[in-house]
Amino acid sequence: MFTGIVQGCATLRSRTVSEAGERWCIGGPAHLFQNLEIGASVAVNGCCLTAVARAADWMEVDLVGETLARTHFGDLSEGASLNLERSLKFGDEVGGHILSGHVHxxxxxxxxxxxxxxxxxxxxxxxxxxxxxxxxxxxxxxxxxxxxxxxxxxxxxxxxxxxxxxxxxxxxxxxxxxxxxxxxxxxxxxxxxxxxxxxxxx
CATH class of the missing domain: 2.40.30.20 (Elongation Factor Tu (Ef-tu); domain 3)
Structure with a gap:
């Protein structure tokens, strides 16, 4: 779950075709990726995606066909700015409203x-x-x-x-x-x- 309070902007560094659909590398300020675990959920422009690889200042996510069809991600090119929010943790302030990251x-x-x-x-x-x-x-x-x-x-x-x-x-x-x-x-x-x-x- 997420709260709709964006924690910062990152950049779409690369998008490559994968077996699942596409794999994206998203990079930005290190605090956005601090202690991010593989398998964790991150809201990217409001869409819940799973971190499949990471380093100090980037992560990779997989996008399947349904995600690409349902969202505006097909419109984006490398270098695009992306809103990021890490998933809500117990005890965190809910400053916005509860979001699932499931784009309608x-x-x-x-x-x-x-x-x-x-x-x-x-x-x-x-x-x-x-x-x-x-x-x-x-x-x-x-x-x-x-x-x-x-x-x-x-x-x-x-x-x-x-x-x-x-x-x-x-x-x-x-x-x-x-x-x-x-x-x-x-x-x-x-x-x-x-x-x-x-x-x-x-």
Whole structure:
């Protein structure tokens, strides 16, 4: 589990084809990899990946086909900036909200006005967007602002500290980011849909 509080940015040093799909080498400040064990989970742009090799200032992760298809990772080139968060440990402060690192879909940046970013997610995911609710965006725990006008469109308002500590400030219009919807919202929406479907069938 993760909290959506990005601990720093790293760089995609290399991506190579592997039997599983791809293997990435991700490098950055040594504190991001300190005491990282092989097999540990790390959120990379909000996607939970497993460390399969490491050194003082880098780690390697494997990405399977489903991960590449579900995320925006296929858009990235070597040198890309990546938000990193190590997994939550007992006793750690939960400064954001609980995230699993399981990406639901991608959203595209369609406009930026200063510190307000407007995104468009696929319309079929719009039912999980609730104004003032939580959303995991590129691994960052954020609060949803206004929704619409079209289904799947939403905005977030970012403070300067978030822009300084993450890769979001480098986004350009048209760029995609990984999205994880708040799990309680997903559970409530899908439970209500199932109940209504059963009642409708009766």
């Amino acid at each position: 879909c991608c959203a595209q940046l369609i406009a930026r006005d200063g510190e307000t970013f407007r995104f468009r997610a696929p319309p079929e995911w719009a039912k999980y967007l609730i104004s003032k609710g939580f959303i995991g965006l590129a691994g960052c725990s954020l609060t949803l602002g206004a929704l619409g006008p079209a289904d799947g469109e939403f905005c977030v308002h970012l403070i300067p500290e978030t822009l300084r500590l993450t890769n979001l400030d480098a986004l350009a219009e048209g760029d995609r980011v990984n999205i994880e919807f708040e799990q309680q919202t997903v559970a409530v929406v899908e439970t209500v849909e199932r109940v209504l479907a059963v009642r409708g069938a009766g």
